[in-house]
Amino acid sequence: MPRTFKATLALIATLGILVIFTVITLVQNHQMSSQFVEMNRSLNELDRTMSNINRQMERGLAVTATGQAGGGDRYAEALNDPDNLLAAPKDQLIYPDAVPGGTLRRLLASDPAGFNWLVENSVDVMEIQTYVHESFARLDFEDPDSYVPQLAYKATANEDMTEYTIHLREGVYWHIPGVDLSDPRYEWLRERQELTAEDAAYYFEMALHPEVQAAHVANYVEDIEEVEVLDRYTFRVTWSRPLYHSLSTTLTGYPLPKWLYTRDRDGNEYDEEMVASEFNDHWTNDYPVGTGPYVFDGFRAGDRVSLEINEDYWGELPPIENIEYRIIPDPEAGWAQVLSERIDFLPNLAPPRYRSEILEGRSDSPFEAGELEYEVIDRFAYHYIGWNADTELFEDQKVRKAMTLAFNREGIIENTMHGLGVLQDGPYYWDHPANNPDIEPLPFDLDRAAELLDEAGWEDTTGDGIRNKEIDGEMHEFEFTLTAYNRPAVRSWTSIYSEDLRRIGIRMTSDPVDWALMQRRMEEKQFDAFTGGWGLAWQIDLYQIWHSSQADIPRGSNRVGFRHDEADEIIEELRETFDEDRRIELLHRFHEIVHEEQPYSFFYAPQDTFVWNPRLENVVFQRIRPQHYSLPWYIQE
Numbered sequence: 001m002p003r004t005f006k007a008t009l010a011l012i013a014t015l016g017i018l019v020i021f022t023v024i025t026l027v028q029n030h031q032m033s034s035q036f037v038e039m040n041r042s043l044n045e046l047d048r049t050m051s052n053i054n055r056q057m058e059r060g061l062a063v064t065a066t067g068q069a070g071g072g073d074r075y076a077e078a079l080n081d082p083d084n085l086l087a088a089p090k091d092q093l094i095y096p097d098a099v100p101g102g103t104l105r106r107l108l109a110s111d112p113a114g115f116n117w118l119v120e121n122s123v124d125v126m127e128i129q130t131y132v133h134e135s136f137a138r139l140d141f142e143d144p145d146s147y148v149p150q151l152a153y154k155a156t157a158n159e160d161m162t163e164y165t166i167h168l169r170e171g172v173y174w175h176i177p178g179v180d181l182s183d184p185r186y187e188w189l190r191e192r193q194e195l196t197a198e199d200a201a202y203y204f205e206m207a208l209h210p211e212v213q214a215a216h217v218a219n220y221v222e223d224i225e226e227v228e229v230l231d232r233y234t235f236r237v238t239w240s241r242p243l244y245h246s247l248s249t250t251l252t253g254y255p256l257p258k259w260l261y262t263r264d265r266d267g268n269e270y271d272e273e274m275v276a277s278e279f280n281d282h283w284t285n286d287y288p289v290g291t292g293p294y295v296f297d298g299f300r301a302g303d304r305v306s307l308e309i310n311e312d313y314w315g316e317l318p319p320i321e322n323i324e325y326r327i328i329p330d331p332e333a334g335w336a337q338v339l340s341e342r343i344d345f346l347p348n349l350a351p352p353r354y355r356s357e358i359l360e361g362r363s364d365s366p367f368e369a370g371e372l373e374y375e376v377i378d379r380f381a382y383h384y385i386g387w388n389a390d391t392e393l394f395e396d397q398k399v400r401k402a403m404t405l406a407f408n409r410e411g412i413i414e415n416t417m418h419g420l421g422v423l424q425d426g427p428y429y430w431d432h433p434a435n436n437p438d439i440e441p442l443p444f445d446l447d448r449a450a451e452l453l454d455e456a457g458w459e460d461t462t463g464d465g466i467r468n469k470e471i472d473g474e475m476h477e478f479e480f481t482l483t484a485y486n487r488p489a490v491r492s493w494t495s496i497y498s499e500d501l502r503r504i505g506i507r508m509t510s511d512p513v514d515w516a517l518m519q520r521r522m523e524e525k526q527f528d529a530f531t532g533g534w535g536l537a538w539q540i541d542l543y544q545i546w547h548s549s550q551a552d553i554p555r556g557s558n559r560v561g562f563r564h565d566e567a568d569e570i571i572e573e574l575r576e577t578f579d580e581d582r583r584i585e586l587l588h589r590f591h592e593i594v595h596e597e598q599p600y601s602f603f604y605a606p607q608d609t610f611v612w613n614p615r616l617e618n619v620v621f622q623r624i625r626p627q628h629y630s631l632p633w634y635i636q637e
Contacts, residue, residue, distance in 0.1 A: 075169070078154040085155040085164075085251065089148040091141040093631045095618045098319035102635030104616070105343040107334050108325040109487075110515035111301050115288035118206055118256065119280055121216040121555075122519065123535045130626050131307055131323060132175070133290025136166055136200070137251040141622040141629075144538040147251050151195065151291060155251060160242045161578075164250045168197060168233040172314045174257050175295045177287040188267035192312070195291055197235040199255035201227045204237065206256060211276040215556045219543050220249045243575050244583075245541040255291075260284055293318050293631070302327055319634035329514065331488060338611055339366060344635075345616065347628055349374065349609035351417045351489055358609070359418060374611045377621050377628075378431075382424040383533040384600040385482070390551075390561040391528060392471050393480055398456040400598040404442045405449035406500050407601050412493045421604035426591045427546065429536050430605050436588040439595050441602075450504045453478075460505050467505035479507035480528035483521050486512035490531055523555040532559075532600075538624050542571045542590060562599040 079088045114120045117129050136152040139145075147155075154167040172195040179186045204227045207217045225240040239246045262275055265283050288296045293315070294307040305325040309317060326343050328334045331350035338346045349357070357365045358374065366372040387394040387403065394400055413421045425441035428434040453459075458467040458478050467478040484494050494510040501508045513521070521527050534545070544550060548568050550558035570590045577583050594600075610628060612619055617636045621627050 075149075075153045078167070079149070081154065083156045085147060085157060085247070086137055086149050086152065087140070087146050089140055090143050090146070091148075091622075093629075094316050094318060095632050095634060098618065098632075098634035099636055100317075100319040100634070101321055102319075102637065103322040103324060104320045104345065104630055104633070104635065105324045105326060106345050106630075107337070107343055107347060108305065108327045109329055111327055112299070112305065113516055113519060114285055115296070115299070116280070116282065116285045117254065117288065117290075118203070118212065118214050118217065121214075121557075122515075124515075126535075127626050128296075128305060128307070128325070129288075129290070130292075130629065131294040132288060132292045132296050133254055134292050135252045135254045136168075139252075139538060139624060141624065144624050147247075151255065152251075157247070161246060162239045162242055164237045164246070165230070166200065166235055166237070166250070168195065168200065168235075169314060170194075170233055172291050173312055174199075174260075174291060175289040175310065177260070177284055177289055178296060178298060179287055185266050188263075193257065193259050195255060196232050197229045198258050200235050200253075201229050202258035202261070203253050203256045206261075206276070206279055207253075209276045209279075211280075213280050213555055215550070215553050216544055219547070219550060220245060220541070241576070242578070244578055245539070245543075245575060248537075248539045248541075257289060260289065294323060297322075318631045320630060323630065329486070338372065338613065341613060344613040345628070345630075346611040347608060348606075349611050351420055354420060354609050355418045370614065372611055373614055373619070374609055375619075375621065376420070376607050376609050378422070379606045379608050380429060380538075380624055380627060381533060381535045382429065382605045383421075383531070383603045384424070385603065386522075386527075386530050386532045386560040386600050387598075388525065388528055388560055389563070389599060390525070392476065393478065393528060396456045397597050398452045399458065400601075401442070402449040402452040402456070402504075403501075404598050404601040405445045405452070406504055406506075407497055407603075408444040408500060409441075409601075409603055411444060412496060413604050416493050416496065417489065417604075420607045420609065422607065424602040424605050425595065426602060427542070427594050427600075428540060428587070428591070432536075432538075432540075433584065434540055434587040434591070436591040436595075438588075439591055442598075446500065446504050453504065453506075458505075465502075465505060466507055477507070478505065479509070481509045481511050483518060483527045483530040484510050484512045485518055485531050486514055494531070522559050525559060525561075530559075535625055540574075540587065542574060546590075546594075547571050560599045562597070564593060564597060567593050 078084055079086065108124055110124070112120070112125050112128070113122055115125060115128070117125070117133060134150045136150060137147040137155065138150050140148045151168055151172060152166045153169055156165050157163060173192045174195060176192065177189055179189060181190055204221060204224060206212050207214055207221045208224060223240050223243055223246070224237060226238040228236045228238070230236055237250050261279055261282055261284070263269055270278055286299070290296075291314070293310050293313045295310045297306040297308045299305045304327060307323040309321045311317075326337065328337060331348070331353075334343070334346055335350065335353055337343045356362065357367060361368065367374060385403070385407070387400050389395050389400070410423055413419065413423060422430050423441055424430055425439060426435060453467060457469045459469070460467050462468060468475050469478070470476075482494060484490050491510070491512055498508045498510060518530065522530055522532070545557045546562055546567060547558065548563040550556045551561045551563055567590060570586050570593075574583060574586050577586065610621065615635055615637060617634050618632050620632050622629055
């Protein structure tokens with residue numbers, strides 16, 4: 001055998017041995033690398049857990065059996081005090097076996113209008129606030145009739161519920177605003193500021209101030225007689241008379257950083273007469289601060305809102321380190337983003353996608369393949385069309401009733417929305433005890449709607465197919481613009497509604513606009529009608545939305561101009577009535593009045609399809625708002 005051939009065989013054999021050895025080495029290295037990564041993750045988890053425990057021990061806190069930061073002996077003992085209005089939580093916000101770390105990428109449908117917690121009145125801003133800031137107490141998610149500690153650990157009241165004494169936790173610190181701290185002008189912001197009773201009192205002071213643009217809150221606090229700071233961590237709120245809503249208004253209030261809002265960018269104090277006017281558009285509105293588990297990290301219009309974990313949080317840290325709200329107005333774009341794993345959680349799958357991906361159950365659907373998960377949730381809210389009763393078109397109750405009769409609500413829910421909603425027939429959530437069971441929703445009845453319009457004097461006297469009426473010597477045609485939220489589902493059902501109205505001689509033009517413009521038009525009452533929605537509270541107070549006094553105030557919530565003497569009397573009596581049987585009686589009668597008057601065409605309580613990436617674990621939803629609260633969730637990569 002030639003020597004060269006033997007050498008070649010030897011070389012091949014050697015190379016083969018080297019390849020085998022290399023493969024074995026790579027496998028071992030990969031295993032060691034995986035073990036190292038897992039070990040490193042475990043060490044990080046242990047480090048974070050120990051840091052959490054150390055912070056709690058430093059502040060005298062102890063974790064209760066419910067998994068919430070309950071406080072040291074003083075805080076725990078306070079919950080056993082029979083006079084304490086706060087109870088130990090029944091819900092569990094932090095899952096005990098949660099894996100820490102990761103970024104949760106969520107979706108917002110539009111840019112938030114602003115981040116002043118007191119001035120802004122939108123669901124998106126309130127949701128972000130629940131992560132960045134906290135109230136004195138909150139409702140228990142498992143038992144929404146019970147208040148549990150948050151920034152306060154104890155609250156007591158006198159016998160007639162006109163005087164509340166609130167005891168705040170010690171060692172709670174405000175976030176540092178997200179300014180450029182290397183800039184010498186912000187040197188005064190570098191040191192952490194502790195939450196005090198002065199900050200708590202400042203909330204009520206601003207809410208009560210006539211120059212502060214918080215009409216949605218002002219009507220709740222207007223009967224407060226005095227707010228006293230008793231010591232660094234204790235304050236007292238005194239009401240002028242016993243009111244049913246005084247308990248919730250006091251306990252669910254939240255502090256505002258007085259040390260921040262009373263100063264300009266350079267830390268100079270405003271003159272006292274300037275404080276309220278500066279508050280509405282304060283320079284820190286772009287850098288909102290709070291005391292909560294997440295710190296506001298930034299906002300880029302049309303892009304995202306970013307939150308990061310608050311390592312100095314007084315309580316037990318949630319497992320997820322960062323939350324990013326991606327701003328995606330188009331539902332189809334949102335679907336594409338969750339499908340491509342660019343976002344993790346979609347709060348509302350569009351009805352057409354619900355039909356094609358879930359109801360029809362395509363074999364290649366990501367839900368069938370286990371690539372995505374979903375759950376259909378009853379949202380504690382309702383949608384409606386609001387009629388401007390201060391216009392000549394909709395001042396007549398017969399006309400408003402006709403508009404509801406011409407609105408094929410059940411047909412739209414069933415066919416256009418594929419059943420994702422429950423018909424709403426009044427001002428309370430359909431499944432709330434306040435609903436009057438004797439009230440039947442108005443049916444879809446174009447003939448009866450036409451009769452009512454005739455009775456109201458709106459007839460087609462010119463033969464052009466559009467109704468008209470002489471008002472103050474001038475002939476007016478029945479045509480109006482519906483200011484509508486610019487979403488595909490809304491555009492779809494408003495088109496159906498427009499066609500039905502045309503059949504009875506009404507010309508409706510839909511004007512789809514983004515949320516910021518829509519909110520401005522509603523607040524300034526620049527509309528004929530609008531598509532609206534309310535997120536609801538478990539405790540009912542009708543004053544903000546329905547009392548006549550709220551119809552003419554700037555940025556008020558009685559946008560449709562509803563005015564009714566008996567309704568006002570009921571609303572006022574409800575505020576002073578503590579007997580639950582009498583309250584139900586009054587609430588039922590109010591439901592009857594609203595049903596008769598039809599200031600809204602109540603539409604539906606939404607059933608939203610929440611969609612998420614399976615890497616999210618322990619995805620649970622709450623009965624009351626915020627229903628998709630992510631503190632119990634964690635990310636399993």
